[in-house]
Amino acid sequence: MARVLAFANQKGGVAKTTTTLSIGAALAEMGKTVLAVDMDPQAALTYSMGVDPDALDETVNDVLVRRLPVEKVVVSREVDLVPANIDLAGAEAILLAKTGREYALERALRDVQSAYDYIVVDCPPSLGILTINGLTAANEVVIPLQCEALSHRGVGQLVETLGDIRHFTNPNLAIGGVIPTMYDGRSRHAREVLADVGTRYELAVLEPAVRKSIRFAEASQAGLSILSFAPTHPGADAYRELARRIDAGPAA
Amino acid sequence: MSDRPASKHALYTKTERRSGTCTVECSACREETRVSYLELAALLFPVHFHVPFMRYHHSWLRCPACGKRTWVRIHLDR
Numbered sequence: 001m002a003r004v005l006a007f008a009n010q011k012g013g014v015a016k017t018t019t020t021l022s023i024g025a026a027l028a029e030m031g032k033t034v035l036a037v038d039m040d041p042q043a044a045l046t047y048s049m050g051v052d053p054d055a056l057d058e059t060v061n062d063v064l065v066r067r068l069p070v071e072k073v074v075v076s077r078e079v080d081l082v083p084a085n086i087d088l089a090g091a092e093a094i095l096l097a098k099t100g101r102e103y104a105l106e107r108a109l110r111d112v113q114s115a116y117d118y119i120v121v122d123c124p125p126s127l128g129i130l131t132i133n134g135l136t137a138a139n140e141v142v143i144p145l146q147c148e149a150l151s152h153r154g155v156g157q158l159v160e161t162l163g164d165i166r167h168f169t170n171p172n173l174a175i176g177g178v179i180p181t182m183y184d185g186r187s188r189h190a191r192e193v194l195a196d197v198g199t200r201y202e203l204a205v206l207e208p209a210v211r212k213s214i215r216f217a218e219a220s221q222a223g224l225s226i227l228s229f230a231p232t233h234p235g236a237d238a239y240r241e242l243a244r245r246i247d248a249g250p251a252a
Numbered sequence: 253m254s255d256r257p258a259s260k261h262a263l264y265t266k267t268e269r270r271s272g273t274c275t276v277e278c279s280a281c282r283e284e285t286r287v288s289y290l291e292l293a294a295l296l297f298p299v300h301f302h303v304p305f306m307r308y309h310h311s312w313l314r315c316p317a318c319g320k321r322t323w324v325r326i327h328l329d330r
Contacts, residue, residue: 067281067282067283096263098283098284099265099268099275099284099285099286099330100265100275100277100284100327100330101263101265102263102264102265103277103284107277107282110308127260128263129263132263132264161260164260164261164264168261168264168265168266168267169264169266
C-alpha cells in the first residue's frame with residue numbers, strides 16, 4: 001500500500017509545489033515508485049513537470065467529478081503525474097453538492113494504492129474542499145513553511161483544519177512535520193520564526209532547511225525537478241536528505 | 253466544534269448527518285448516497301449479502317444511486 005503524503009499550507013508562495021515535486025523526485029531516486037497528484041487549479045505542479053495544462057483533455061477534475069479511473073489520466077514524467085488544469089476550479093462547486101465530497105480523492109486513489117510506494121499530493125493554497133480531499137486521502141501531512149512573520153498565522157489556521165480533518169474524516173492523519181523553505185540562514189528573523197513555529201504548535205521541523213535559489217524557478221521553467229535540473233545544487237541535496245528522513249518514518 | 257451551519261464545518265458531509273440516516277457508497281457508480289434506515293431496509297430486500305472484513309465494499313445490495321445490485325459500503329458514521 002502506498003504511503004500518501006499531502007503537502008499543504010493555505011498560504012501561497014511557500015514552495016508547496018516545488019517541495020512536492022522535489023520530495024517525489026528524491027523518493028524516486030531512492031528507487032521508490034511515486035505518483036504525484038496535482039490538486040491545485042492553478043496547475044503549478046503539472047506545469048513544473050513539463051506538461052501544458054491547457055493541452056490536457058482529461059485531468060484530476062475528471063477523476064473527482066466524473067469518477068474516471070486514475071490510471072486513465074496518469075502522465076509519465078520524472079514521476080507519474082495526475083495532472084490538473086483550471087477545470088479543477090469547477091470541481092469544487094460540483095463536489096460541494098455531493099454527499100461524501102471529502103472522500104472523492106481517497107476513493108479514486110484506492111485503485112492505485114498497490115501500484116506505488118508513495119503518493120504525493122500538492123494541495124491548493126486554500127482550506128477548501130480540494131485541500132480537505134488531499135488531507136482526507138493522506139496518511140501524513142507535510143507543511144512547507146516560508147520563514148517569515150506572516151507564516152505563523154497560516155500555520156495556526158492549518159493546524160486547526162488538521163484538527164477538523166481528524167474529527168470529521170481522517171482520525172489517523174499524522175503530521176509529518178514542517179519543511180523550512182526559502183530559508184535565509186543569515187537572517188535572525190528566519191531562525192526565530194522557525195524556532196517559534198516549532199514550539200508554539202509542537203510541530204517537528206524537518207531539516208535541513210531549503211535555501212532560497214533562482215535555480216528552483218529555472219527548474220520549473222524547464223519542466224524538471226531541481227534534482228534533474230541541477231543535481232549537485234545544495235537545494236537538490238537538501239530535498240534528498242528530507243526525502244530520506246520522510247522515508248525513515250513519520251516525525252510526529 | 254461549532255454548530256454554525258455557515259461555518260467552515262459546512263464543508264464536511266458529517267455535519268449534514270441527520271439521526272436515523274447513513275450513507276451507501278457504491279463500487280460501481282462510486283456515488284455516496286444518504287439514505288434513511290427505512291430506505292436502507294428497502295435496499296436490502298429481497299436479498300443481500302454481507303462479508304465484513306473481507307473487502308472494502310462489504311455488502312451486496314441495490315445501490316440507491318445507480319439502481320444496480322452490486323457491492324457497496326454502508327457508512328453508519330457519516
